Amino acid sequence: MIRVKLDVKLAERKMSLNELSEIVGITPANLSVLKNEKGKAIRFSTLNALCQALDCQPGDLLEYIADNES
Template identity: 65%
Template structure:
């Protein structure tokens, strides 16, 4: 999939653990893991908003488009 999730990079920059973010956002660590590993097929705007709020960042910091070719 050409959309890359850089959540682990942002988490490392903020020095935050996955379970802390999951707790703040209100999703399970399993779902956060799906998002981090790029297995997710879609992300709700509400989840993206909560992640951006918790990490104090922009959606572009988390999501990146990389062409397949």
């Protein structure tokens, strides 16, 4: 599973979802889908814009967590 750590980066930067939305040109609703891990995919252009706005690397926003298969 891929975990999106957008909420962590926003907290570190003391930035709101609405502020980020204005900077990257993505609606707050679409950013909320990413933040709440409801999205199925992310475009590289979106990831690039987020990294630029938050001054981070893709690995700062995405984390792989192994699925526990029993």
